[in-house]
Amino acid sequence: MEPATPFERVGHETIAEVVVEQLESMIVDGILKEGRKLPSERELAEMMGVSRPKLRDALQVLEDRNLVVVRHGEGTFIAPLTGRAMSPALLSLYARHGEAFYDYLEYRSEQEAFAARLAAERATTSDKERLAEIIGDMKECWEKGDEEGARHADFRLHAAVVDASHNVTLIHMMASIYDLTRQGLFYNRDLLRSMDGSGKALLDQHEAIAKAIIEGDPQRAAQAARAHLDFVEKSIRKGEEQQRRELSARKRRQLAL
Amino acid sequence: MEPATPFERVGHETIAEVVVEQLESMIVDGILKEGRKLPSERELAEMMGVSRPKLRDALQVLEDRNLVVVRHGEGTFIAPLTGRAMSPALLSLYARHGEAFYDYLEYRSEQEAFAARLAAERATTSDKERLAEIIGDMKECWEKGDEEGARHADFRLHAAVVDASHNVTLIHMMASIYDLTRQGLFYNRDLLRSMDGSGKALLDQHEAIAKAIIEGDPQRAAQAARAHLDFVEKSIRKGEEQQRRELSARKRRQLAL
DNA sequence: CATAGTGGTAAATAATATTTACCTATGCTC
DNA sequence: GAGCATAGGTAAATATTATTTACCACTATG
Numbered sequence: 001m002e003p004a005t006p007f008e009r010v011g012h013e014t015i016a017e018v019v020v021e022q023l024e025s026m027i028v029d030g031i032l033k034e035g036r037k038l039p040s041e042r043e044l045a046e047m048m049g050v051s052r053p054k055l056r057d058a059l060q061v062l063e064d065r066n067l068v069v070v071r072h073g074e075g076t077f078i079a080p081l082t083g084r085a086m087s088p089a090l091l092s093l094y095a096r097h098g099e100a101f102y103d104y105l106e107y108r109s110e111q112e113a114f115a116a117r118l119a120a121e122r123a124t125t126s127d128k129e130r131l132a133e134i135i136g137d138m139k140e141c142w143e144k145g146d147e148e149g150a151r152h153a154d155f156r157l158h159a160a161v162v163d164a165s166h167n168v169t170l171i172h173m174m175a176s177i178y179d180l181t182r183q184g185l186f187y188n189r190d191l192l193r194s195m196d197g198s199g200k201a202l203l204d205q206h207e208a209i210a211k212a213i214i215e216g217d218p219q220r221a222a223q224a225a226r227a228h229l230d231f232v233e234k235s236i237r238k239g240e241e242q243q244r245r246e247l248s249a250r251k252r253r254q255l256a257l
Numbered sequence: 258m259e260p261a262t263p264f265e266r267v268g269h270e271t272i273a274e275v276v277v278e279q280l281e282s283m284i285v286d287g288i289l290k291e292g293r294k295l296p297s298e299r300e301l302a303e304m305m306g307v308s309r310p311k312l313r314d315a316l317q318v319l320e321d322r323n324l325v326v327v328r329h330g331e332g333t334f335i336a337p338l339t340g341r342a343m344s345p346a347l348l349s350l351y352a353r354h355g356e357a358f359y360d361y362l363e364y365r366s367e368q369e370a371f372a373a374r375l376a377a378e379r380a381t382t383s384d385k386e387r388l389a390e391i392i393g394d395m396k397e398c399w400e401k402g403d404e405e406g407a408r409h410a411d412f413r414l415h416a417a418v419v420d421a422s423h424n425v426t427l428i429h430m431m432a433s434i435y436d437l438t439r440q441g442l443f444y445n446r447d448l449l450r451s452m453d454g455s456g457k458a459l460l461d462q463h464e465a466i467a468k469a470i471i472e473g474d475p476q477r478a479a480q481a482a483r484a485h486l487d488f489v490e491k492s493i494r495k496g497e498e499q500q501r502r503e504l505s506a507r508k509r510r511q512l513a514l
Numbered sequence: 515c516a517t518a519g520t521g522g523t524a525a526a527t528a529a530t531a532t533t534t535a536c537c538t539a540t541g542c543t544c
Numbered sequence: 545g546a547g548c549a550t551a552g553g554t555a556a557a558t559a560t561t562a563t564t565t566a567c568c569a570c571t572a573t574g
Contacts, residue, residue: 047266
């Protein structure tokens with residue numbers, strides 16, 4: 001239920017929250033790499049200009065989020081974050097830091113283009129049949145308006161493309177990304193809807209990728225994969241912009257009463 | 258002199274600062290329009306969940322920035338911000354609110370395209386001579402590496418284009434924008450430098466605009482103006498990204514010591 | 515085993531924000 | 545013109561958050 005006023009209650013950040021944000025940003029930006037030992041609490045508190053108890057509050061939050069490991073008598077260390085290429089802690093960290101998410105998409109776009117190119121060169125008959133089958137399922141889901149089925153087919157297609165690349169390292173690296181995407185992080189089809197009301201554009205893009213692979217055209221496959229991720233990024237940005245506009249419009253309406 | 262540590266001192270925002278930010282955002286977004294009376298201090302403090310003295314601190318800051326007018330016994334009003342189409346208070350407000358600046362550029366792009374189109378249709382012989390002269394000055398400044406001269410010629414060209422439109426309203430509306438741009442707000446050629454090291458691209462764009470006007474091609478003139486502002490926007494975004502990356506890189510280097 | 519450096523805990527103090535009370539200005543109604 | 549309601553203006557007492565200070569426990573090293 002929307003509040004009757006456009007003025008929002010001021011959520012005053014605590015000292016600990018601000019410290020958490022700064023340290024998380026440094027983890028996201030790769031400045032604080034996993035395994036690295038942080039300066040001692042006394043030193044860090046002094047550097048950041050906060051009291052030691054408040055710094056400890058922040059470190060507690062980071063420990064709860066599996067981003068640091070605190071060892072009594074030894075020190076505080078950045079936790080291993082990429083045990084499987086993309087730990088839940090790291091991914092949820094990306095989700096909390098807007099620009100980092102777009103770095104993640106940029107990385108993913110490159111990997112998917114790489115996978116699509118290899119797949120176009122190496123796909124076996126079995127791979128190609130699998131891809132064709134998934135595209136068939138996608139069309140059926142689209143015709144039936146089966147959102148959940150389309151979502152599942154989406155994951156299957158991307159996994160099938162990577163499998164068809166036959167690069168074991170890439171398969172393992174992407175597997176954890178897909179696992180976590182499947183769990184709902186970063187997968188907001190509502191944002192995608194901002195540029196693709198019916199889902200037809202997504203379907204066309206998926207089909208273009210599969211076709212290029214099946215027809216053995218590496219360049220076209222890579223291009224199609226990039227175009228797809230590019231579309232996803234634009235949709236998300238546009239969706240976020242639209243959400244901001246809608247929030248502003250709602251506030252204007254509240255003041256008009 | 259850069260600090261020896263990548264950890265920044267935590268600048269803990271006060272309650273008043275947070276309130277200022279929210280109210281300013283609402284002014285920028287057009288939710289709080291000029292002349293509008295704000296809710297009473299007691300009501301507003303309650304809505305925002307802060308104490309009245311703290312709200313008053315925030316209103317004091319806004320008054321100092323000429324964004325609100327406080328009248329004893331009457332109320333608090335949003336100040337007239339666009340007395341000359343773009344008051345210093347409004348423009349510096351845009352400068353403090355990142356996304357609003359891009360809205361400003363979007364608006365400006367439209368106005369400059371509009372002006373260029375009209376200019377291509379209506380420019381007199383005198384107007385065209387003036388444009389050709391300015392472009393000549395620009396080339397000379399570019400060849401001599403005269404940054405200040407190039408900057409000044411930039412302003413002259415944009416003013417000449419608008420003058421050539423012969424639309425009095427547009428001339429007046431844009432005059433204050435140019436005045437304030439001339440005063441240094443929003444004019445960061447260092448950011449422009451991120452995509453145009455030598456300044457050649459800017460020179461070419463300016464020349465394309467002038468040529469289209471002199472040759473009486475409204476569509477080409479509007480297109481060239483848009484392309485120019487589009488380039489400016491991309492440069493500024495890229496420059497800001499680069500600044501963020503350089504900050505991150507510097508922090509990484511500090512930790513490597 | 516002693517020492518230095520680190521994390522862990524807690525009480526006293528300082529800084530910031532809230533609550534409460536009251537004063538002054540303005541506009542409207544009678 | 546007086547009275548009233550609503551609004552801004554000021555300040556002291558109280559509450560909350562953060563800092564300072566002190567001390568304890570753990571770990572690694574010589």
